[in-house]
Amino acid sequence: MEQLALEGKIKGKTYGKQKIYFADQAQFAEVSEADLKAIDSRISDLSTQVQAISQGCRQLDAELKELNSSMTTEEMISEIQELKEGCSGYREQLEKIKSTTNHVTPEQKEMVYKERHLYVKEWKTRKRLAADMMGSILEGYPKTKKQFLEEVGVETDEDCKVTMPST
Structure with a gap:
């Protein structure tokens, strides 16, 4: 310098x-004033061209991204083949299910629902009785309910993450 x-x-x-x-x-x-105006005009023309070309580039980039994200013909053919194989497998399973003769009759289904209702009702009754007994014992017990349950070895439904079904 x-x-x-x-x-x-x-x-x-x-x-x-x-x-x-x-x-x-x-x-x-x-540089004359006319030359400066000519240069400014040229600059604005070139700026307009740059904007137009940039817009075209953005559109082409968007189109390229869309094309890159879509499947090729070979990929589509293999995907269709896999789907056809899966569909035929499901058809075979459906035919096996339809061809079996050991379907559950409505009477058997009703009997199962009645038994379930009976067992859930019994479960609720026994749970309430157990809760009442533990409540009576805990009235005079010096420790907490949690400590009592641990000493006695009782596992509650909540400990086993079991919820009682609705009747």
């Missing part, structure tokens, strides 16, 4: 310990 300043191609100024270099404006030719 110092060499260019000595040759007169650029200028330099010293501010304290710093030295700043800049172009020598005298070496450039005078």
Whole structure:
């Protein structure tokens, strides 16, 4: 930079310990107002072209992303083949189910529901009785309910993460 300043191609100024270099404006030719307007017009035309090209690039990028995310013909053919194989497997299972003769009769189904209702009702009764007994014992017991259950070895439905079904 110092060499260019000595040759007169650029200028330099010293501010304290710093030295700043800049172009020598005298070496450039005078530019008329008409030339400046022509240059500004050219700049605005080029800016418009840049925007149009950028917009085209964005559209092409979006199209490229869409095409890259879609399946190729070979992938689609293999996917269709896999789906057809799966479908035929399901058809075979359906035929096996339809061909079996050991279906549950409505009477058997009703009997199972009645038994379930009976057992759930019995479960609720026994749970209530057990809770009443533990409540009576805990009235005079010096420790907490949790400690009592641990000492006696009782596992509650909640300990086993079991919920009572509705009747």
